[in-house]
Amino acid sequence: MKTSVAAIALAFTLGFFAISAQDTSQQGSATVARPRPKPGATPDDTDSGKASIPSKLSPKATKEQDATTDITFNADTNLVSIDVAVLDNKGNPIPNLTRNQFRVLEDNVPQKLADFSVGEAPMTVALVIEFSARFQGYYTYGWAQTLNAAYGFASTMKPDDYLGIVAYDMKSTIISDFTDDRARTQEALSRLRVPGFSESNMFDALTDTASRMENVEGRKAIVLIASGIDTFSKITYDKTRKMLQESGVPVYSIEMLQVQRNMSASGGFGGVDNMDFLQGDNELRTFAKETGGQAYFPLRIQELPQVFQSITQALRSQYSLSYTPNNLAKDGKYRKITVQLINPSTNEPLRIIENSKPVKYTIVTKAGYTAPRAVE
Numbered sequence: 001m002k003t004s005v006a007a008i009a010l011a012f013t014l015g016f017f018a019i020s021a022q023d024t025s026q027q028g029s030a031t032v033a034r035p036r037p038k039p040g041a042t043p044d045d046t047d048s049g050k051a052s053i054p055s056k057l058s059p060k061a062t063k064e065q066d067a068t069t070d071i072t073f074n075a076d077t078n079l080v081s082i083d084v085a086v087l088d089n090k091g092n093p094i095p096n097l098t099r100n101q102f103r104v105l106e107d108n109v110p111q112k113l114a115d116f117s118v119g120e121a122p123m124t125v126a127l128v129i130e131f132s133a134r135f136q137g138y139y140t141y142g143w144a145q146t147l148n149a150a151y152g153f154a155s156t157m158k159p160d161d162y163l164g165i166v167a168y169d170m171k172s173t174i175i176s177d178f179t180d181d182r183a184r185t186q187e188a189l190s191r192l193r194v195p196g197f198s199e200s201n202m203f204d205a206l207t208d209t210a211s212r213m214e215n216v217e218g219r220k221a222i223v224l225i226a227s228g229i230d231t232f233s234k235i236t237y238d239k240t241r242k243m244l245q246e247s248g249v250p251v252y253s254i255e256m257l258q259v260q261r262n263m264s265a266s267g268g269f270g271g272v273d274n275m276d277f278l279q280g281d282n283e284l285r286t287f288a289k290e291t292g293g294q295a296y297f298p299l300r301i302q303e304l305p306q307v308f309q310s311i312t313q314a315l316r317s318q319y320s321l322s323y324t325p326n327n328l329a330k331d332g333k334y335r336k337i338t339v340q341l342i343n344p345s346t347n348e349p350l351r352i353i354e355n356s357k358p359v360k361y362t363i364v365t366k367a368g369y370t371a372p373r374a375v376e
Contacts, residue, residue, distance in 0.1 A: 079114065080106075081322040083219065083250070083292065084339050085314045085364040091294075093317035094352060094361055100344040104323055106335050111323040120316040122160040123219040124178060126209045127153060130202065130226035132169040133195040135257060142227075145256050147192060149225045149304055153254075154185050156308045165189060168205035170197040202226055203233035203240040206287070210247035219315055221293065224253040228280025237283060241290060245334070246370040250293035252311045253284040258299045292366040314364065325371075332373040339365050 084102070086094045099116040129150050130136065136143040150165075157163050165176040165188045176188030206224065213220055235243070244251060257277070281297065288295040294314065296307045327335070341350035341363065352359040 078324050078328065079322055080325055080337075080369060081320065082337060082339070082365050083318040083320055085292070085318050086341065087314065087362050087364060089360045089362075091310045091314075093313050094359070095317065097319065097341070101341055101350055102319065102321060103340045103342050104321060105338040105340070106323075106325050106327065108336075108338070109326055111325060113321055113323050115320070115322040117320045118318075121219050121320075122158070122162070123221065123312075123315050124162040124164075124213070124216050125157070125220070125315075126164045126166055126178075126213060126222045128166045128168065128172075128205055128209055128222055128224045128226070129192070130169070130200050130205075130224075130256075131167045131192055131195050132198060132200040132227075134198040134200060134231075135227045135229070136195050138194050142257060143195075145301055146225055147189075148301055149254055149256065150189055150192065152304050153223060153225075153308050153311075154182075154189060156312050157182070157185075166205060166209055167192060168201060169195060170199040170201060172201075172205035172208055199231045200227060200229055201233040202228070202230040203235040203237065206251065207235050207240055207243045210244055210249045210251075213249045214247045219318065220249055221311075221315055222249055222251045223311060224251055224284070224287075225256060226253065226284070227257045227277070228253070228255050228284045229276055230280070230283075241286065242334075244287055244291050245367055247291075248366055248369060250291045250366065251287045252293040252314075253288055253295045254304075254307055255281060255284060255295070255297045258297055290367045292364050294364065327371075330372050330374040332371060334368055334370050336368040337366060339363050 082104070086097060088094055095118075097118070099113060102113065102116070104111045104113065127150065129146065131146065136146050154163060154165075160180060162178040162180055163176075163185055164174070164178040165185065166172050166174050175191055176185055179185065202224075206222065209222055213222070230237070233240075281295075284295045287293070294310070296310070298304055298307055321339075325335070341352075341361070342348065343350050352361060
């Protein structure tokens with residue numbers, strides 16, 4: 001069995017190197033925790049060991065960086081903005097919906113829409129990649145599958161999209177700040193060669209990334225490529241759920257170890273019981289559902305292009321809604337958001353007909369937000 005897995009991994013790895021076409025001869029010993037600097041680089045020229053993203057997401061941003069970045073902030077705390085995707089049962093976006101067909105409720109109280117827009121828009125995406133020696137050991141199937149997924153998703157970005165790269169094992173490392181420079185993205189991904197530690201602290205990586213993106217305006221998302229297993233994060237699962245809900249950043253997760261789990265005769269993989277994987281799957285689904293994202297569990301590497309298409313379609317074809325809540329109390333409490341589609345003439349749930357047949361649809365948006373607290 002080990003021989004067949006190695007053979008499969010080698011086949012995919014050869015395909016991966018053909019796609020990436022990167023010169024990695026000088027980076028073969030790099031790890032997630034300490035990527036090797038490029039020859040001749042000074043300490044400031046490498047992202048190794050950085051504690052924060054060097055942009056407006058970081059308080060350490062320089063004036064020059066502030067002047068060149070396009071990331072902006074929304075200072076109006078009274079306006080609640082949400083992005084809504086309406087998908088059919090195949091995961092395809094449903095277009096041509098109008099403003100008066102949407103109804104937004106906050107804590108079951110209808111709200112009046114202040115703004116409505118639809119259409120493709122640039123995205124700001126953080127690609128968060130689990131790169132652990134536990135599941136992505138050098139030249140294993142998990143290693144090849146993870147790298148194929150990372151390079152594959154990065155290739156779907158359009159010229160005006162911003163993409164940042166975060167890799168994690170025991171800790172998360174920002175290997176590329178948000179950028180629309182695709183050469184920089186490719187260089188960052190080329191550092192993922194030899195995993196460092198055998199831990200995968202997913203909760204810490206997710207919450208840290210979400211908090212950095214909380215005030216980024218426009219279409220934004222976290223795309224998580226991971227096993228779903230968390231070993232010993234400082235942040236608990238419950239706190240992770242709450243922090244992700246409050247951040248307003250949708251999480252789209254791609255689970256990478258379905259093949260290994262199915263091929264494992266003992267029901268476990270790499271010393272991890274199958275129940276741990278099932279728990280991880282449920283956590284990925286929960287994070288996606290509560291933040292307005294989606295979770296994917298591809299069985300084969302050939303399914304990844306369809307997964308990428310589904311994610312980008314959902315993000316680019318969203319409806320953007322905003323409202324000023326009826327409840328203006330700055331009490332710091334969590335408020336639940338519900339989005340419905342209605343027939344404006346009858347106020348009943350909207351029926352969408354296509355080819356004389358009703359279409360089942362799913363409304364994907366964040367579950368709610370936390371109201372601001374009054375400044376004392």
